[in-house]
Amino acid sequence: MxxxxxxxxxxxxxxxxxxxxxxxxxxxxxxxxxxxxxxxxxxxxxxxxxxxxxxxxxxxxxxxxxxxxxxxxxxxARGTLLAIGLEIAADHVACLGIDLAGEVLSHRIEYRKVTATSAEESIDLAAELVGKVRADAGNLPVVEVVVAVPGRIAPDDGRVLSAPNLDWTEVPLVARLLAHPQLAGLSVRAQNDNRLSVLTEIDHRPGESFIYLRGSTGIGGAVVLDGALMTGVHGWAGEFGHTVIEPGGATCRCGRQGCLEAYVSYHALRERAGLSDDILIDDLVDALALTRDRTEVIGMIGRSLGLAIANALNVLDLTTVVLSGYLAPIADELEPVIRETVERHALAVEAGPVLIARSDGQVDPALHGAARAALQPVFNAPGAWIARAHHVRAPHVTA
Structure with missing residues (x-):
């Protein structure tokens, strides 16, 4: 037995x-x-x-x-359990419900600016969207709710310690969500959006090892070793956006100087070029190319990325880099610039060529990754869910 x-x-x-x-x-x-x-x-x-x-x-x-x-x-099985992913980003709050088969049962999104002053309102909206997704899905049993946030999360209680692109500091995100009736009794946890985004990439690269770099309002990333996400002691591994590429250089939104994010994030590029904040991130490079030579724009982004990538490759001894977010559509243009910089600074090139690839192009990867992560308790411990199903179906005996 x-x-x-x-x-x-x-x-x-x-x-x-x-x-x-x-x-x-x-x-x-x-x-x-x-x-x-x-x-x-x-x-x-x-x-x-x-x-x-x-x-x-x-x-x-x-x-x-x-x-x-x-x-x-x-x-x-389809349609028996519900996993919920939430995403709180600088310009929207979204909620996605999927079943065990990964099929979408409901998707809700509200566009609005998320800042320090609107933190509580944004969390209220997130809870409201969870309630709507649960109703759309027929009030199926919920496995877990996972929230994607562009910042550093306290591993013990889900506080957002710092999310510079939201202007959030010490926001008790999970505690505030749990205070809402729509989430009462549910398991809720928060995680960095980039470490959730990479989960969809892992599905397309099973067993592989690579560095994942995502260009968005900030610059984030993740490290994947043999198909498993490297988390680090505090769950913050992969913060390539805060790799210093120019000591004493431009001030980053994190308050430090010379970070990669201070040069190639959406906010940094848009503000430096004097572009309005209604420019969509997907249109950023094209908009920049209207103000200066496109080759110059690609060169600046590529060289900055190349320095951060070379340092990461030297530390981690990896040979594959996957570009995501706004970086993916321009990966072919960036590749020769990044490669030239990496070949000057990375030891990995002595063992063979470094592969610079683009991501699978999943729309809303952080949201989908959050929903995928919310399924994990079932895959980690199916026995507990089998016991729960039997308990629910068992007849109640009254005296």
């Missing part, structure tokens, strides 16, 4: 394998699961029955494949 720990481990492996296979549109059968997970067929069959019975997995229409029994495809 399997121990409780081993059973939980095997359930997690099976459910994770089903999700991975479904994301590539190649669902697995029980036999395929046994081969993929290297578990015995009887073990796989028993655990799959538990997952199906609890509404965590579902069987599709049998598929004939020549002689023999038809293959019964298995996938994570």
């Amino acid at each position: 399997q121990s409780t720990h081993l059973r939980e481990h095997n359930l997690s492996i099976i459910l994770g394998a089903l999700a991975t296979a479904a994301s590539t549109a190649s669902p697995l059968s029980r036999a395929g699961l046994a081969k993929r997970t290297r578990l015995t067929k009887p073990t796989v069959s028993k655990l799959v029955e538990e997952l199906v019975g609890a509404g965590l997995a579902e069987e599709g229409t049998p598929i004939s494949a020549g002689a023999g029994r038809p293959m019964v495809p298995l996938t994570p």
Whole structure:
């Protein structure tokens, strides 16, 4: 008989394998699961029955494949649980609800400027959107709510310690959300938006190691090692935007000088060029190119990024860099400038070429990453959700 720990481990492996296979549109059968997970067929069959019975997995229409029994495809269940991602950004608040299969059940967004003076109002709006998403999804059981914020988060209580692009300092985000009736009794946590954005990239680069750089209102990033996100002691690993590229240089919104973010973030580039704040981030480079030579604009951005990337590659010993956000559409233009700078400063080039790639182009990656992260408790501990499903379905006996 399997121990409780081993059973939980095997359930997690099976459910994770089903999700991975479904994301590539190649669902697995029980036999395929046994081969993929290297578990015995009887073990796989028993655990799959538990997952199906609890509404965590579902069987599709049998598929004939020549002689023999038809293959019964298995996938994570649709429409049984709800994971909620929230994003609080400088110009909008958004909420996304997905099920275990990753299908979107509801998406709500409100555009408004988020600043220090509007912090409480923005949190109220976020809670209101959660309520609307829950209603849209038919009030399914909620796994978790994960909030994406462009700043540093206290790992113990979800306070936003500093979010320069929102002008937030010491904002008790999670506590304020939990005070709202729409989130009463739910599990809520906050995380840096860039470390959530990279989750969708990990799905497209399973098992790979790379540096992820995202250009937005600020400059953020993440470090991925063998397909796993590196978090660091405080959960802040990957703050490439605050890598110093010019000691004593331009003042960053974080209050320090010479940060990469002070040169190539949306705010820095727009303000330096004297552009109005109604310029969309996706149009930023084109707008800058109207005020000066485009080659000059690309060169300045590329050289600044190249210095930060070279330093990161020297410390981390990696050879792949993925550009996201506003940097992705201009990645081909940036690549030769970045490469020239990296080749002058990074040791990694001695072992071979550094790959500079663009992200998969997922729209709203922080929001989708937050919703994806909100599913993780089920994949980490399916046994607890199986027990919960049985408890809900169990008849109540009265004296």
